[in-house]
Amino acid sequence: MTQVSINERVLDISSGSPKLLGVRCKSCDNHMFPTQKGCPKCAGTDIEPIELGTRGTLWAWTIQGFPPKAPPYLGEVDPAKFEPYGVGYIEIPGQAKIEARLTEADPTKLSAGMDMELVAQPLCTDDDGNEIVTFAFAPVATE
Amino acid sequence: MSDVAIVGIGMHPFGRHEGVSGMEQGAHAVREACKDAGVEWQDVEFAFGGSSAAGAPDTMVAQLGLTGLQFINVQNGCATGGSALFAAANTIMSGAYDLGIAIGFDKHERGAFRIQAGNGGGRDWYGGSGMALTTQFFGMKINRYMQEYGITQNSLARVASKAFHNGALNEMAWRRQPFSEEEVLQSQMLSYPLTQYMFCSPGEGGVALILARADQAHKYTQKPIFLKSAVVRSRRFGSFEVLAPSLALEHRAGPTVDASKAAFEMAGIGPDDIDLAQLQDTESGAEIMHMAENGFCEHGEQESMLEKGETKIGGRFPVNTDGGCLANGEPVGASGLRQVYENVLQLRGDAGARQVPNDPKVAYTHVYGAPGISGVTILSR
Numbered sequence: 001m002t003q004v005s006i007n008e009r010v011l012d013i014s015s016g017s018p019k020l021l022g023v024r025c026k027s028c029d030n031h032m033f034p035t036q037k038g039c040p041k042c043a044g045t046d047i048e049p050i051e052l053g054t055r056g057t058l059w060a061w062t063i064q065g066f067p068p069k070a071p072p073y074l075g076e077v078d079p080a081k082f083e084p085y086g087v088g089y090i091e092i093p094g095q096a097k098i099e100a101r102l103t104e105a106d107p108t109k110l111s112a113g114m115d116m117e118l119v120a121q122p123l124c125t126d127d128d129g130n131e132i133v134t135f136a137f138a139p140v141a142t143e
Numbered sequence: 144m145s146d147v148a149i150v151g152i153g154m155h156p157f158g159r160h161e162g163v164s165g166m167e168q169g170a171h172a173v174r175e176a177c178k179d180a181g182v183e184w185q186d187v188e189f190a191f192g193g194s195s196a197a198g199a200p201d202t203m204v205a206q207l208g209l210t211g212l213q214f215i216n217v218q219n220g221c222a223t224g225g226s227a228l229f230a231a232a233n234t235i236m237s238g239a240y241d242l243g244i245a246i247g248f249d250k251h252e253r254g255a256f257r258i259q260a261g262n263g264g265g266r267d268w269y270g271g272s273g274m275a276l277t278t279q280f281f282g283m284k285i286n287r288y289m290q291e292y293g294i295t296q297n298s299l300a301r302v303a304s305k306a307f308h309n310g311a312l313n314e315m316a317w318r319r320q321p322f323s324e325e326e327v328l329q330s331q332m333l334s335y336p337l338t339q340y341m342f343c344s345p346g347e348g349g350v351a352l353i354l355a356r357a358d359q360a361h362k363y364t365q366k367p368i369f370l371k372s373a374v375v376r377s378r379r380f381g382s383f384e385v386l387a388p389s390l391a392l393e394h395r396a397g398p399t400v401d402a403s404k405a406a407f408e409m410a411g412i413g414p415d416d417i418d419l420a421q422l423q424d425t426e427s428g429a430e431i432m433h434m435a436e437n438g439f440c441e442h443g444e445q446e447s448m449l450e451k452g453e454t455k456i457g458g459r460f461p462v463n464t465d466g467g468c469l470a471n472g473e474p475v476g477a478s479g480l481r482q483v484y485e486n487v488l489q490l491r492g493d494a495g496a497r498q499v500p501n502d503p504k505v506a507y508t509h510v511y512g513a514p515g516i517s518g519v520t521i522l523s524r
C-alpha cells in the first residue's frame with residue numbers, strides 16, 4: 001500500500017522519515033508551524049522555510065476520549081471501533097511547541113517533560129487505496 | 144465609564160428548543176427586554192446584534208418591526224455578546240443615541256463544535272488529524288495547571304456539582320438536575336482529566352439588554368444597573384490558546400489577564416471590591432483557572448477555596464450563580480450577555496432562590512474563547 005501525506009505543505013514523508021515543514025522569521029528568529037507569510041512576534045515579513053526538529057519534550061497533553069466529528073476527522077469515528085488517542089504540545093528546542101497526536105493514550109504513561117520523537121501515523125485509506133498518514137509524537141524508548 | 148445604565152433585560156430560556164429558530168429566541172429576548180424597561184420596540188434607537196451560527200441578526204427586524212433603526216451585526220467568537228455590549232455602550236457614550244439594545248442569540252448542532260479549516264490548499268490536515276477540538280485545549284491547559292499548582296480532580300468535580308446545583312435554582316437554565324461530585328467524576332472521560340459532566344455543551348438561547356444614558360435611566364426603571372467597564376481583548380504573542388497548531392517557546396498570560404486589568408482600571412476598583420462573578424466555565428477547569436487569571440485569588444489557592452465552598456451562592460465569593468455555561472450550555476452569541484443578565488438580576492435583588500445574600504453591589508463577568516479572545520464587564524448599582 002502506498003503511503004501519502006495528509007498534506008504535503010505540512011508533512012513531508014518523501015524521504016521515508018517524516019518531516020514537519022515550518023518557517024522561520026529572519027528578523028527575530030521566531031519559528032512557526034505551519035507555514036505563514038507574516039511573523040506574529042515582530043510583524044516582519046522576511047520569512048524562510050525550515051524543517052522542524054524531530055525530537056522534543058512533552059509540554060502539555062490530554063487524551064481524546066470520543067470520536068471527533070467527520071468531516072473534518074479522517075480517522076475512525078465508529079464509537080464501537082474508536083480508540084482514544086493522545087494529543088499534546090511538544091517543545092522542540094530552539095524552535096516552537098508543536099501540537100500533535102501522541103502514540104500513547106494511557107494517562108499513566110504520559111508526563112510533562114518526557115522525551116518524544118516524531119513518527120508518521122496512518123489515519124485511513126483513501127478512495128484509490130492509498131494510506132493517508134499524519135504526524136504524531138511517540139515517547140522515546142529509554143534504554 | 145459611568146454614563147451608561149442597563150434599564151431592561153430579556154432572555155429566552157437556554158437549552159434545546161425543537162422547532163424554534165435561534166433568531167426567534169433572540170426576538171423573544173428583545174420583546175422581554177422591552178417589556179422589562181417599559182419601552183416599545185419603536186422607542187429603541189439602535190441595536191447591536193450577535194450570533195455565530197443562527198443567521199444575520201439584523202434580519203430580525205422582519206419579526207420585530209421595520210422601524211428603520213440603525214442595526215449593526217457583530218460576530219466575534221465567544222466574545223460576540225460582550226462585543227455587542229461594548230459597541231452599544233460606546234454608542235451611547237459618544238452621544239449618538241440615548242437608548243439602544245445589545246442582542247445575542249444562537250443555536251448550534253449537537254455535540255462538540257465542528258471546526259473545519261481552510262488551508263489554502265490540500266486536505267484539512269488539522270481537523271483531519273483529529274486536533275480541531277476546543278475540548279482538547281481545555282483538557283491540556285487544566286492538566287498542566289493541575290500539575291503546576293496542585294489542583295485536584297475533586298476540585299474539578301466540585302465546580303461542576305456547584306454549577307448543576309445553581310442551575311437547578313434557575314428556571315432559565317438548560318440542565319436543572321443536580322449531580323453529586325461522585326456522579327461528575329464517574330461520568331465518561333472525554334478529554335483527560337475532564338469528564339462529560341465537567342464540560343458544557345453547545346446549545347441554544349437568546350439574551351437582550353436595553354441600555355440608556357445613565358442620567359435618563361430612572362425614566363425606565365427603579366433599579367438601573369450601571370456599566371462601569373466593558374472590555375474586549377485579543378491574545379498577545381506567547382499565550383496558550385485554543386486551536387493553535389503551534390505555540391511560541393516563550394510563555395505569557397492570555398487575553399483574560401489583559402482584559403481583566405483593563406476593566407478594573409476603567410472602573411477604578413480592584414478585585415476585592417467585587418461581590419460576585421460570572422466566569423467563563425467552558426469546563427470546570429476553566430472556572431478554576433479564570434478565578435486566578437481575573438485576579439480573584441492566587442494560582443493554586445482555588446483548591447482550598449473550593450474545599451471550603453467559598454464560591455457557592457452563600458459563600459465568600461459566589462461564582463457562576465446561574466449555573467454558568469455548565470448548566471446553561473453555550474450558545475456562543477448569547478453566552479456573554481447571559482452573564483450580564485444574571486448580574487443585573489443579582490444586583491437588583493431579583494434573583495429569587497439563587498439570590499446572593501448581603502445585598503451585592505458590584506458584579507463581574509468574563510468570557511473567553513476561540514481564537515484567544517476575552518471580554519470582561521463590571522456592573523454596579
Ligand SMILES: [Zn+2]
Nearest residue numbers: 025028039042
Ligand atoms: Zn519576527
